[in-house]
Amino acid sequence: MKPRRVLAITRRIFAQFRHDRRTLALLFVVPLVILSLLYYLLRGGGGQPAVGVVNLDTGPLGAVVARQLESSSQVKASQLDLTTAQSRLRDDRLAGYIVLPTNFSSDVLQQGVLRPEVHLEGSQPAQSGAVLQALSQSLLAALGTLPSQPGLRPPRLDLRVTYLYGGPQLDTLDYFGGAFIGLVVFFLVFVITCVAFLRERSQGTLERLMASPLRRGEIVLGYMLGFTILALIQAAEVLLFSLYVIKVHNSGSVLLIFAFEALMALSAVNLGIFLSMFARTEFQAVQFIPLVVAPQLLLSGVIFPVSSEPTWLQAVSNVLPLTYVVDGLRDVMLKGADLSWAAIQLDAAVLGAFCLLMIVAAGATLRRRVA
Amino acid sequence: MPAQEDHAAEVTGVVKSFGRQAALQGVSLRLRRGEVYGLLGPNGSGKTTLIRCLLGLVKPDAGSVRVLGRLMPDLDVLSRVGYMTQAAALYPDLTVLENLRFFAAINGADAHLTEALRFVDLEDRRDSVVATLSGGMRTRASLACAIVHRPELLLLDEPTVGVDPQLRRRLWDQFGEMAERGTTLLISSHVMDEAERCQRLGLIRFGRLLAEGTVEELKEQAGVEKLEDAFLQLSAGEP
Numbered sequence: 208m209k210p211r212r213v214l215a216i217t218r219r220i221f222a223q224f225r226h227d228r229r230t231l232a233l234l235f236v237v238p239l240v241i242l243s244l245l246y247y248l249l250r251g252g253g254g255q256p257a258v259g260v261v262n263l264d265t266g267p268l269g270a271v272v273a274r275q276l277e278s279s280s281q282v283k284a285s286q287l288d289l290t291t292a293q294s295r296l297r298d299d300r301l302a303g304y305i306v307l308p309t310n311f312s313s314d315v316l317q318q319g320v321l322r323p324e325v326h327l328e329g330s331q332p333a334q335s336g337a338v339l340q341a342l343s344q345s346l347l348a349a350l351g352t353l354p355s356q357p358g359l360r361p362p363r364l365d366l367r368v369t370y371l372y373g374g375p376q377l378d379t380l381d382y383f384g385g386a387f388i389g390l391v392v393f394f395l396v397f398v399i400t401c402v403a404f405l406r407e408r409s410q411g412t413l414e415r416l417m418a419s420p421l422r423r424g425e426i427v428l429g430y431m432l433g434f435t436i437l438a439l440i441q442a443a444e445v446l447l448f449s450l451y452v453i454k455v456h457n458s459g460s461v462l463l464i465f466a467f468e469a470l471m472a473l474s475a476v477n478l479g480i481f482l483s484m485f486a487r488t489e490f491q492a493v494q495f496i497p498l499v500v501a502p503q504l505l506l507s508g509v510i511f512p513v514s515s516e517p518t519w520l521q522a523v524s525n526v527l528p529l530t531y532v533v534d535g536l537r538d539v540m541l542k543g544a545d546l547s548w549a550a551i552q553l554d555a556a557v558l559g560a561f562c563l564l565m566i567v568a569a570g571a572t573l574r575r576r577v578a
Numbered sequence: 579m580p581a582q583e584d585h586a587a588e589v590t591g592v593v594k595s596f597g598r599q600a601a602l603q604g605v606s607l608r609l610r611r612g613e614v615y616g617l618l619g620p621n622g623s624g625k626t627t628l629i630r631c632l633l634g635l636v637k638p639d640a641g642s643v644r645v646l647g648r649l650m651p652d653l654d655v656l657s658r659v660g661y662m663t664q665a666a667a668l669y670p671d672l673t674v675l676e677n678l679r680f681f682a683a684i685n686g687a688d689a690h691l692t693e694a695l696r697f698v699d700l701e702d703r704r705d706s707v708v709a710t711l712s713g714g715m716r717t718r719a720s721l722a723c724a725i726v727h728r729p730e731l732l733l734l735d736e737p738t739v740g741v742d743p744q745l746r747r748r749l750w751d752q753f754g755e756m757a758e759r760g761t762t763l764l765i766s767s768h769v770m771d772e773a774e775r776c777q778r779l780g781l782i783r784f785g786r787l788l789a790e791g792t793v794e795e796l797k798e799q800a801g802v803e804k805l806e807d808a809f810l811q812l813s814a815g816e817p
Contacts, residue, residue, distance in 0.1 A: 411667030415723075418633045418661040419684045420653045 233494050237501065244505045247520055256302030256334035256515060258282040258341065259292035266312020271352055272323070273307065275345035282341040296326060296371055299514065299550075302334040303327040305342055319362040321346055329370030330541035331512060332379050339368070372542040377456055384455030385464075385540040386509040388445055389532035392468050393475045394500055396438040400479025401492050404430065408483070423573040427566065431476050438472035439465075459539035463546065467535050470558045474528060477565035484572040503529040508537075528561040585644075586611045586731045586762035592631055592641035594785075601627040603785040604641070609731070609764055614757045616776030617766040618809065624785040625766040626664065629733050632764070633661055646730060657685045660729030664736050666720035670709040674700055674719045677708060678726050687727030694722040697752065714745045721749070725756070732756065734765045738772060750775045770806040781809055 224231055260276050262269040276284040282302075287295070292304035306324040314320050323342060327335045343364070350361065373381070407413045416426060446464060449455040457464070482499075486492040504510070506520060507529035513521055524530050535554035538544035544551045587609040594602040602624050609615050619625050630636040631643050634651030643650040646658055668677050675691065682689035695701045698718035703711065708719060717737065724732060734753075738746045750772065753763055757777075765776065773779050774793055781788045781796070789796055793805060800808035 410670065411663050411665050412669060414635070414663055415661065415667050415681070416684065417635055418656060418659070419681070420657045420686060421684050422653065 237497055241501050247517055248511050255283045256337050258284040258338055259287040259301050259304030260284050261287055261289050261292050261304055261306045263309045264307045264311035265309050268312040268315055268349060269307040271349040272345050275348045279341040279345055281337050296328055303338045315362050321362050321364045325368045327370050329373040332377055332382050381456035384449050385536040386533040388449055389471055389536050390509055391445055392442045393471050396472050396475035397479045398496060400434050400476045401483045402489055404480050404483040405486055405489055405492050423570055426573060427569050430480060434476040435472050439469055442468035442472060457540045458543035460545060463539050464536060467532060470562055471532050474562040474565050477569040480569035481565060481572050503527050508533045531557045584611050585609060586646060587632055588644040590642050592638045594627055594636060594638050601785050605787050607780055607787055609762050611762050612757055612760050613777045614753055614763045616773045616779045617764060617782060618773050618779055619782035620768055623783045625782060626735055629735050632733060657687060658730045660724040660732040662720055662724040662734045662737055666716040668708045668720055673705050673707055675704040677723055681723040682726045685727035690726060690728060694726040698722045714741060717741055731762045736766050773805055
């Protein structure tokens, strides 16, 4: 082993990186961006589910519990009246609300029973868990403020929980399943199309296609058909596996889920063609993966609900196409939404528009090639 | 000499630059139907740009290009034109036959698959995946893809680069054969001895057509014995 030869290879690698600024940027900038996003997601005041507290208690204890909830670090609690709380829950602006009934204090003092009512949105197990946890901590803290009476047993908890959607049978997989169906289809199709189209360019066959009567539209459409058919087969496989083998919960129409996947696949194909324009090598094409994947994975609501993000990040989330896929698929699968829901119409419209935009962009990409 | 000759392609005063790099500085040439025209010039002289202009892949800054009577760019006329790129541009993961079938289909022509395969002598390798072929076979397969739709005009960009002498001779025999059957061929090259097989030659350098004529005419014009000397002579005094 000769150090000179070893160093020759090392030095060559550095020389290559010097010529490939984009890879360098990826190496040093992207990790910071991802970590910063995580910072804002987890520490930036986001991450806590919004909770309404409806205090109807005629006694003193309700107010104490409500104050404890408001100061809880696990939830963003605010006192509301019952009708506001109900409508906000339906509008997805609350993860749940807690009602402290009129005889809340007297039940504790006379019967030794805590009877709060919890109404949860229910489609997000992690948020439901956080609400219940915050409530039990607040109850404990509230009881600690009572003057101790010797011989009095600590009160029993009689918790009544209702779910707007889903219910306690929903687990984390049910929540993530829907989102990941969209995610998997989107990214695999995007990567495959991008590399395939790049190869068309690098192996010189694109030049040959351009020197034939083929129209740009025909090339894009042909690619779209080919990869979309593949993607749809994949989407069907993923869907069937999710629903029937690992049994992800679904209360909506399977066809509607499939329609969302199809729109997603179509967008991904065209995004792939479009972005392949900006890569010279397959190596560079692969670099698009973290650029396209990381922000969407963090910001499209796959892991952290968009509603729990800081406001400025929500604005970013709202322009990411995957946000609408995740939202749509969850609405369908967890809430049983159908096309009559305004939320589903919005998701489908945004996706359709994104899809069209990508088709136009892919076509324009080819135009620039010929100049 | 007929007053009105039928030209397969007419290039008139074409100027093209890429940024500050001038690729073509006013090139005019005419390809007669059924001739083998050799475009001779060193690397970077503008041969490929000229061919891409003929295909409508490059839009000239000035001047005009007519191919088979149609003003370029014109996508439809391209179905009557064959183009073989410098490197054998094929789908490496498809078989020879699958490649042929594809290029025939995008040109919208009836596929003459067997004919094309026989022409390049690849009938026995028709089901081989292109990636497994030798360099020479790939060149032949690429030629087959350029002629599978029986083009009237065939543009070959340095088809014999990296080809062994045996295959080179065979290819030139085939080019001659095609011309006899009425195909017009434009073949670019930087190898002088190949040029002897062309009916007419154009010498291109620094994006200008320096001289044009038969091999004999060019030698005479330069007053030398060998074509190579003629080329050096005729391009002398240029920047």
